[in-house]
Amino acid sequence: MTQIKHHLNDQLLMAYSAGTLPEAFNLIIAAHISMCDECRARMHSFDAVGGAVLEETSEVQMSDGSLEATLALIGKGPKDPIKVLEKTSSSLPQPLWDYAGRDLADVRWRSVGMGVKQSILKTSKDATARLLYIPAGSAMPDHGHNGLELTLVLQGAFEDEDDYFGAGDLEIADQHVHHTPVATIDQDCICLAVTDAKLKFSSLVPRIAQPFLRI
Template sequence: MTHQPDITHHLPQDMLMGFACGTLPEAVNLIVAAHVSICDSCRAETEGFDAIGGSLIETSAQPQAMAADSLDQTLAKIAGPAPAMAPRRSDPVLPQPLLDYIGGGLDDIRWRPIGMGVKQAVLKTSAAATARLFYIPAGTAMPSHGHNGLEMTMVLQGAFQDEGDYFARGDVEIANADVHHTPVADIHQDCICLAVTDAPLRLQGLLPRLAQRFLGI
């Protein structure tokens, strides 16, 4: 995975801390993991927050006695077959956590057209937040899309312009519910983004909403 030394739009500190504490919704964890994979400064900050967890487990965890035969049980588990480590693959566009969630590479993404040449693919996560990949042809404006809460958009390929701000690979745009914005993909290359909304997807009509409830998207 190539590192981006010139990332200018980073993740806020409380989100990196939440990632270390393990308190974020799965889809938000996914965008943090994707960003941290290619952003060295946010990785360093996240490791700092992990270190606080390490110190606390040394000093503040109230140790609870393990069962009498616990070590033997554990050694017996270790003697069993070692878990298969997932094969690691490398991709110039998709960081490892996204490869894991897609279950493959760019060619394996199940895009659905949503108009104007724009395509999206929802990644399967818990319902507390939604993660989607967007494919936006070069020079195309994103269709307006409703989001109730926070929306975080990370550029994976290409770039987009929004309200005078320029977002390139690795950059994350964070927009509140009350922000009306029209991101436009850079003319030079088709843009691929990961977008996470912290409220479930708002779909039009009754049937999709029911489907939403049952399918957990």
């Protein structure tokens, strides 16, 4: 496990634990936690807060015969098969398997120009998740944000004006962040990026392309 320097914040972890975020955000948070034991421990702590809230909740009486009905339900077996995924060497974190495949080779990329490729993942419509492929040394289009954007590095690294993000690092950017991420020169960079609003591009051309790219 590489040294992860950029982590989830409490706000996102609490919302993940409470279960109030859009699917795309749950996906990127689950992917980061799969790579980061520090955030995994923090997630369990916020789950413990949820457990305490549950314990303190006033009770609502169950229906008559509820226990017997539940035992009958148990007798029918699990509603969904209980998945135990075998440990394999996969280049993508496990939460992404259902969305993008197990390996980077499975990803269906579409070129968006200047060597940059993307693959939009199918999640609920309240936010967008996509994989981004940025050739070594290339820049992402200069952009600011209308809403919240999270970017998780899966392979390689990128730098912006302020910082360096390597594999497992998660960048949290809101409308106040205006930056130009550049993939480092040594390796192509692959990221998972999630937004809850469309990006606003600074130059004219990407803005025209925006409806087609869905970014």
